[in-house]
Amino acid sequence: MSDPAIPDRPWHNPLTIDLLHKVLNTTFFHPFVAWIIPLCLRAQVTPYEHPAMLITVSWATLLTLLFFLSILNRRIAYGKPREVDLNDEVIVITGGASGLGLLIAEVYGLRGASVAVLDVRELEVGEARGVEFYKCDVGDREQVERVAKEIEEDFSCDAKQLGTPTILINNAAIAHGKSILDLSHEEIERTFRVNLLSHFHTIKTFLPGMIRENRGTVVTMSSVLAHLGCRNLSDYTSSKSALLALHASLTAELLHTHQKTIKTLLVTPGQITTPLFAGIKTPAPFLAPVLEPVDVAKEVIKAIDSGEGGVIAMPLYARWLPWMGVLPAGLHSVLRWWSGVDVAVEGFVGRNGEEQTEKGKEKEETRYFEG
Structure with a gap:
C-alpha cells in the first residue's frame, strides 16, 4: 500500500523538461556526438565545401567551444578542485x-x-x-x-x-x-x-x-x-x-x-x-x-x-x-x-x-x- 502522505502520480510523471534537457545534453548538444556527424559525412566522401559538411562542422565547433568555455568559467569562478580522499575525510x-x-x-x-x-x-x-x-x-x-x-x-x-x-x-x-x-x-x-x-x-x-x-x-x-x-x-x-x-x-x-x-x-x-x-x-x-x-x-x-x-x-x-x-x-x-x-x-x-x-x-x- 502506498504512503497516504505522498500522492500517487500518473504514469507520464517522469516525462519532464529536465529529462528532455538531459537527453539533449548527452546527444544533440554533446560535442563528441556532434563531431560524429561530419566524420560520417567524410566517410561518404562528402566534400568539405558541401553545405551539410559546413553546417555540421560549424555546429560541432560551436559546441566544443562552449564546452571548454564552461570549464574555463568554472575554473575562474571556483578555482582548481581539491583532492578528496574519503578515508581521510x-x-x-x-x-x-x-x-x-x-x-x-x-x-x-x-x-x-x-x-x-x-x-x-x-x-x-x-x-x-x-x-x-x-x-x-x-x-x-x-x-x-x-x-x-x-x-x-x-x-x-x-x-x-x-x-x-x-x-x-x-x-x-x-x-x-x-x-x-x-x-x-x-x-x-x-x-x-x-x-x-x-x-x-x-x-x-x-x-x-x-x-x-x-x-x-x-x-x-x-x-x-x-x-x-x-x-x-x-x-x-x-x-x-x-x-x-x-x-x-x-x-x-x-x-x-x-x-x-x-x-x-x-x-x-x-x-x-x-x-x-x-x-x-x-x-x-x-x-x-x-x-x-x-x-x-x-x-x-x-x-x-x-x-x-x-x-x-x-x-x-x-x-x-x-x-x-x-x-x-x-x-x-x-x-x-x-x-x-x-x-x-x-x-x-x-x-x-x-x-x-x-x-x-x-x-x-x-x-x-x-x-
Missing part, C-alpha cells in the same frame, strides 16, 4: 536523522567515510553503518561546540577515531506553514535559529579545523523559495534567502586565503518528495518537476567527491530563478501567478498528515525537512 551532517540528510549520511557511511549526524531526533532507521549520531540542537551554539569536541574525541564502534571534520553539510531546517500573522514570535525566532544561525554556529565551530587541516568543503542547503518568497512560509523563505548571502560572503572570505583547499557549495533544490511536502500539488509538473531525494543526494555527493565548489540548482527552472529579479514587475507578477507557487502551498501537510490551515494551530509541532 570526516563528514558532519546537520538534520541528518531523516530525509535527504540521512540518505547522504548512509551513502557516505557505506563507502567507508567517517560520518557524524547532528539532529534533535534519533536516526529514522535506528542505526546506519558508518554513521555516528549526536543529539544536538544546532540552533544552540553551546550544544554545537560541545558536540564538536565529542566528534574529535569519540571513537566509533570499530575503535576508529573520527577526528577533525573536513566536510560540513548544513542541512537542518524547520518550517511552520503559517501566515506571518499566525506565527508566534517564538516560532519565528526558532526558525531563524535552526535555519540560519545554526550555519553560523557550525561554520565558526568547524571551519577553524578545516583551516588547520588545510582542506575542507562547506555545503549550504538553501531552497528555490529563497529567490521567490512564498505564502505561509515567510519565516522559512526569509531564512533560506539569508543563506544565499551567507554563502556568497563565506565564499568571498575564503577566495583569497583558502580557495585551493576549502570549497563552498550552495544547493538550491525545488520541491522534494518527502512526507513533509505532502499535499502540495505542483501546478506544472512538466516544467517544475518534483525532485526525488536520491537525485538531489547524487548531485551533492558528486560535487563533494569532485572537490569542486559551486552551485547546484535543480530542477532546470531553478537555474533561471535568480533572473526573476531583473524582470519588469508586471511580468514578474504574471509569471508568479502562472507558476501557482502561492496556490500550491495551500495544501501543505505536516509530517503527521495534519493539514496546516492559514490560521494554523497554537501548539503545532515543528516539522523538519530539507530543500
Whole structure:
C-alpha cells in the first residue's frame, strides 16, 4: 500500500523538461556526438565545401567551444578542485536523522567515510553503518561546540577515531506553514535559529579545523523559495534567502586565503518528495518537476567527491530563478501567478498528515525537512 502522505502520480510523471534537457545534453548538444556527424559525412566522401559538411562542422565547433568555455568559467569562478580522499575525510551532517540528510549520511557511511549526524531526533532507521549520531540542537551554539569536541574525541564502534571534520553539510531546517500573522514570535525566532544561525554556529565551530587541516568543503542547503518568497512560509523563505548571502560572503572570505583547499557549495533544490511536502500539488509538473531525494543526494555527493565548489540548482527552472529579479514587475507578477507557487502551498501537510490551515494551530509541532 502506498504512503497516504505522498500522492500517487500518473504514469507520464517522469516525462519532464529536465529529462528532455538531459537527453539533449548527452546527444544533440554533446560535442563528441556532434563531431560524429561530419566524420560520417567524410566517410561518404562528402566534400568539405558541401553545405551539410559546413553546417555540421560549424555546429560541432560551436559546441566544443562552449564546452571548454564552461570549464574555463568554472575554473575562474571556483578555482582548481581539491583532492578528496574519503578515508581521510570526516563528514558532519546537520538534520541528518531523516530525509535527504540521512540518505547522504548512509551513502557516505557505506563507502567507508567517517560520518557524524547532528539532529534533535534519533536516526529514522535506528542505526546506519558508518554513521555516528549526536543529539544536538544546532540552533544552540553551546550544544554545537560541545558536540564538536565529542566528534574529535569519540571513537566509533570499530575503535576508529573520527577526528577533525573536513566536510560540513548544513542541512537542518524547520518550517511552520503559517501566515506571518499566525506565527508566534517564538516560532519565528526558532526558525531563524535552526535555519540560519545554526550555519553560523557550525561554520565558526568547524571551519577553524578545516583551516588547520588545510582542506575542507562547506555545503549550504538553501531552497528555490529563497529567490521567490512564498505564502505561509515567510519565516522559512526569509531564512533560506539569508543563506544565499551567507554563502556568497563565506565564499568571498575564503577566495583569497583558502580557495585551493576549502570549497563552498550552495544547493538550491525545488520541491522534494518527502512526507513533509505532502499535499502540495505542483501546478506544472512538466516544467517544475518534483525532485526525488536520491537525485538531489547524487548531485551533492558528486560535487563533494569532485572537490569542486559551486552551485547546484535543480530542477532546470531553478537555474533561471535568480533572473526573476531583473524582470519588469508586471511580468514578474504574471509569471508568479502562472507558476501557482502561492496556490500550491495551500495544501501543505505536516509530517503527521495534519493539514496546516492559514490560521494554523497554537501548539503545532515543528516539522523538519530539507530543500
